[in-house]
Amino acid sequence: MLSENTISIIKTITPLVAANAETITRRFYQIMFEGDPQVKTFFNMAHQESGQQPKALAEAVCAYFANIENLGVLGPTVELIAQKHCSLNIQPEHYPIVGKYLLIAIKDVMGDAATDEIINAVAEAYEFLANVCINRETEIYQQHRAMTGGWLGYRKFIVWRKEEESQEITSFYLQPKDSQPLPNFKPGQYITIQVDDPNLSSTPRNYSLSDSPNQDYFRISVKKELGKTPNAPNGMISSYLHDEVQVGGTLSVGAPCGEFTLDPAKLNDQPVVFLAGGVGITPLLSMAKTLVDQAVLAPIYFIHASRNSAVHAFDNEVCKMISDKDFVNTLFVYDDPLAADLEDGKCDSVGYVTADVLRDKTPYQSANFYVCGPTEFMHQMLTILDELDVEPARIHYEFFGPKQDFKTLASA
Numbered sequence: 341m342l343s344e345n346t347i348s349i350i351k352t353i354t355p356l357v358a359a360n361a362e363t364i365t366r367r368f369y370q371i372m373f374e375g376d377p378q379v380k381t382f383f384n385m386a387h388q389e390s391g392q393q394p395k396a397l398a399e400a401v402c403a404y405f406a407n408i409e410n411l412g413v414l415g416p417t418v419e420l421i422a423q424k425h426c427s428l429n430i431q432p433e434h435y436p437i438v439g440k441y442l443l444i445a446i447k448d449v450m451g452d453a454a455t456d457e458i459i460n461a462v463a464e465a466y467e468f469l470a471n472v473c474i475n476r477e478t479e480i481y482q483q484h485r486a487m488t489g490g491w492l493g494y495r496k497f498i499v500w501r502k503e504e505e506s507q508e509i510t511s512f513y514l515q516p517k518d519s520q521p522l523p524n525f526k527p528g529q530y531i532t533i534q535v536d537d538p539n540l541s542s543t544p545r546n547y548s549l550s551d552s553p554n555q556d557y558f559r560i561s562v563k564k565e566l567g568k569t570p571n572a573p574n575g576m577i578s579s580y581l582h583d584e585v586q587v588g589g590t591l592s593v594g595a596p597c598g599e600f601t602l603d604p605a606k607l608n609d610q611p612v613v614f615l616a617g618g619v620g621i622t623p624l625l626s627m628a629k630t631l632v633d634q635a636v637l638a639p640i641y642f643i644h645a646s647r648n649s650a651v652h653a654f655d656n657e658v659c660k661m662i663s664d665k666d667f668v669n670t671l672f673v674y675d676d677p678l679a680a681d682l683e684d685g686k687c688d689s690v691g692y693v694t695a696d697v698l699r700d701k702t703p704y705q706s707a708n709f710y711v712c713g714p715t716e717f718m719h720q721m722l723t724i725l726d727e728l729d730v731e732p733a734r735i736h737y738e739f740f741g742p743k744q745d746f747k748t749l750a751s752a
């Protein structure tokens with residue numbers, strides 16, 4: 341347990357740390373990457389460029405300090421962090437590196453205000469949280485080792501099928517090179533991909549499993565990320581997968597991880613609404629297919645927002661999933677339809693997914709919502725769900741990047 345003195349000091353410094361949190365975390369990453377560059381392999385440098393990673397860490401530090409007397413509320417965040425760490429194969433010996441640079445960054449930014457007493461208290465609080473994470477990560481690694489078909493670290497997989505799903509998204513069907521069984525995964529989980537190119541192999545990325553479990557392959561579906569400004573490079577790993585990885589190619593794969601999952605047994609026939617934006621469909625498709633495969637009786641509402649039919653992935657697969665199933669409802673929403681889309685009736689609704697759409701088309705007062713998509717889409721959906729008074733306990737969501745705070749996002 342944390343000492344009373346440490347709790348009291350953390351409570352006192354929380355407002356000051358909160359006011360400087362992003363300056364501290366930006367400094368932290370800068371000095372850590374300079375001092376121990378080998379840890380860069382655990383971080384996506386594009387998220388450093390965009391500032392998302394320092395922001396996410398600042399929010400996590402503030403949440404920890406603000407809840408120092410009520411750590412139970414941090415349970416879901418600890419689980420998210422532990423799952424992410426296990427996906428990247430982070431080990432206990434990495435924690436002291438982070439702790440060291442965090443304390444230096446706090447000293448650098450807070451100057452004389454960071455007395456020895458304060459630094460000692462922050463060190464104790466950091467070590468306490470690190471041990472909570474390490475214990476949970478040890479459990480997850482043990483589960484991976486014990487599971488039929490499970491593994492630790494990276495395992496070689498062969499691409500046995502590559503399928504274009506839209507102009508932007510391509511699926512890769514992966515089978516283990518050792519021909520041994522695959523572990524079962526929970527729908528919604530992701531795997532980690534490391535490409536076998538010496539220039540890129542230290543840069544792993546997470547990809548959600550887009551098909552239902554119990555197949556003899558893992559399927560990931562990857563959007564090719566293009567540079568958003570003329571000088572910005574295209575996404576490193578997604579471009580490599582699209583352009584360089586062909587059928588017969590090899591990828592190194594980390595075991596399924598992630599806490600954004602849906603357990604069909606726990607639904608109690610309550611309705612489920614899936615809100616997918618673009619490539620955010622991947623974990624939600626796996627969840628929906630699992631519910632349909634298991635003939636779960638919960639009414640399903642599958643809403644997918646895309647720009648138009650050219651970039652709309654999995655429309656056929658979703659239509660096939662729902663055929664003859666009156667308990668599954670779908671809605672395809674295009675905000676920039678092609679002329680042919682309007683003529684052919686390719687979408688059910690033009691515009692964005694609005695509060696009125698959810699009011700009219702979903703049982704929002706009782707449903708559980710599963711949301712995944714680009715940041716702007718997530719922002720809109722979480723704001724709308726807040727407006728509709730959907731309690732946070734019924735809202736489940738995943739970011740394809742560093743986790744962002746729901747309240748910050750909803751009020752942005």
Ligand code: FAD
Nearest residue numbers: 386546547548562563567572573575576577578622740741
């Ligand atoms: P990066 O190289 O990481 O670049 C990302 C963006 O940053 C690009 O737009 C790029 O132009 C920009 N950028 C990079 N460097 C610079 C710079 N110097 N200046 C300006 N801009 C820059 N993705 C999927 O497609 N499908 C999935 O199912 C999926 N599931 C995911 C699940 C989880 C849990 C997570 C965390 C992520 C998931 N992702 C998924 C996202 C995926 O992990 C990658 O982040 C994504 O493919 C982009 O990686 P990249 O290497 O191609 O792009």
